[in-house]
Amino acid sequence: MNVYSVVQGLAKNLDNVSDPVFSKRMLGDGVAVEPSNSRIFSPVDGKIIMFFETKHALGIRAEDGAELLLHIGIDTVELNGKPFKERVKIGDSVSRGDLLLEVDFPMIKKSGYDTTVMLIATNRKIQLIKDTGQISIYEPVFRLL
Template sequence: MFDFLKKKTETWMLGAPVKGRAVPLQEVNDPTFSDGLLGKGVAVIPSEGKVYAPTDGEIAMVFETLHAVSMNADFGAEILIHVGLDTVSMKGEGFKGHVKAGDRVKKGDLLLEMDLDKIKEAGYDTITPMLICNTDAYADVEGLAGKEVAPGDDVLEIKKK
């Protein structure tokens, strides 16, 4: 009856950066991610080798080895997308970049490509965490895991403080 008196919490949804199965960060076999040391988020076990922008924003950094990209969302979130575990050791082999630092991107723009078979053959896990590195700036960051996702499907809800 008095819904108009309830304070509405501003929320943002990030899309899946890759096609695959969304899982909680706790399932990532690396404590840097699973223990939330870099921030809260979600991970996707990819079934396709393309990484897309989860929201509108600006590319902050593309790692030289092309295994990770960071971006600043237009609403302020600092996002890290990390392809696989220990894939930095591949020194860019099997990865192709489509953006550079300073590029403006829209949700769904192609950021990176990766050869999932080459990553697996090299002995690395392809799981792809997406983290909010400035988690403390938000009231809540919650991964929407346990489902198959296509690029752009809602996988991470961020609530304003």
């Protein structure tokens, strides 16, 4: 099953993420994107299974059981949810392309935080499709194995 980008921007390999939790793949493999848009979309059809109170991270269980972590920014938990407007809640069913969040990335940058968005497969191996260059939400970034 293909997993699509959650945001438009510049895709980059996880090796280049400044947080070792992601660059060392402690939670799983995936991709990172430097966002050029404030809207975050569902990468798959599935269900919202986790949403941090601070709105900086959420979990999606795909229809085939794959679990994906979407983490917005690095250390943005410290912003206590201020730059995030959630459009879904735990238990909601989502389709690929559904709007999940709107994010005030300029506020995150102004506050001194990294805006990189990570999409991680936490319970599956992946095959990368695209982890560098410009990407849109219409392009798959990896395939679940």
